Amino acid sequence: MEDIFEDLFDGPSASEALADISTAEGRTLSELVYAHQKVKDALEANKEEKTKLNEEKQRLEMKAIPDIMTQMNMTDTTVKGGYKVSVTPFCRARLPVNEDKREKALAWLRENNEGGIIKNELIVSLDKGKDNLVGDVIGILKDKGFDAVVKSHVHHSTLDATVIRRESAGKDTGLDLFNGFLTQQAKIGRV
Numbered sequence: 578m579e580d581i582f583e584d585l586f587d588g589p590s591a592s593e594a595l596a597d598i599s600t601a602e603g604r605t606l607s608e609l610v611y612a613h614q615k616v617k618d619a620l621e622a623n624k625e626e627k628t629k630l631n632e633e634k635q636r637l638e639m640k641a642i643p644d645i646m647t648q649m650n651m652t653d654t655t656v657k658g659g660y661k662v663s664v665t666p667f668c669r670a671r672l673p674v675n676e677d678k679r680e681k682a683l684a685w686l687r688e689n690n691e692g693g694i695i696k697n698e699l700i701v702s703l704d705k706g707k708d709n710l711v712g713d714v715i716g717i718l719k720d721k722g723f724d725a726v727v728k729s730h731v732h733h734s735t736l737d738a739t740v741i742r743r744e745s746a747g748k749d750t751g752l753d754l755f756n757g758f759l760t761q762q763a764k765i766g767r768v
Contacts, residue, residue: 639667699723 643664646652653663673679686692699718703710718725736757740750744759752759 642662646654646662646664651664653661655661672682683695686695701714715725736755740752740755740757740759743750750759
């Protein structure tokens with residue numbers, strides 16, 4: 578097993594790095610934690626590389642290739658290797674997060690006969706335990722001709738905590754209803 582770890586580690590060998598561990602279990606634990614950290618570091622390095630590759634891909638797609646095709650007075654062609662290339666308009670627009678700017682953007686759409694693309698969603702927050710009011714509100718909205726839909730939601734971390742609390746108390750968790758599982762997890766960080 579040490580041969581596998583020797584290949585994973587840069588710097589000191591596994592036996593040097595773990596020489597101060599005296600028990601077999603402690604040594605195995607240390608090896609596993611060290612291997613975990615190496616895998617985590619490799620994943621982080623790969624994430625950075627993926628980011629760089631995506632940036633280069635975007636540069637090629639959004640700048641270099643369209644620029645040269647514009648110089649060649651082309652909008653589509655097939656190149657060596659059988660790759661078909663075409664240049665088409667591309668836009669990525671978002672409504673501003675800032676409420677004043679957002680309202681101005683929405684007003685502009687309405688003023689420019691584009692109000693039809695605006696989707697209005699009515700959200701009413703009701704306190705916990707007010708489930709009986711939901712039916713009343715939906716009934717009123719439907720009477721007024723609105724297509725009212727109720728979407729109930731429980732945040733995943735709230736549900737996780739509830740299952741753990743019920744399990745600890747020896748109560749039914751209903752876990753099979755939530756497409757979940759309950760297990761143990763090791764959390765590892767640097768000292």
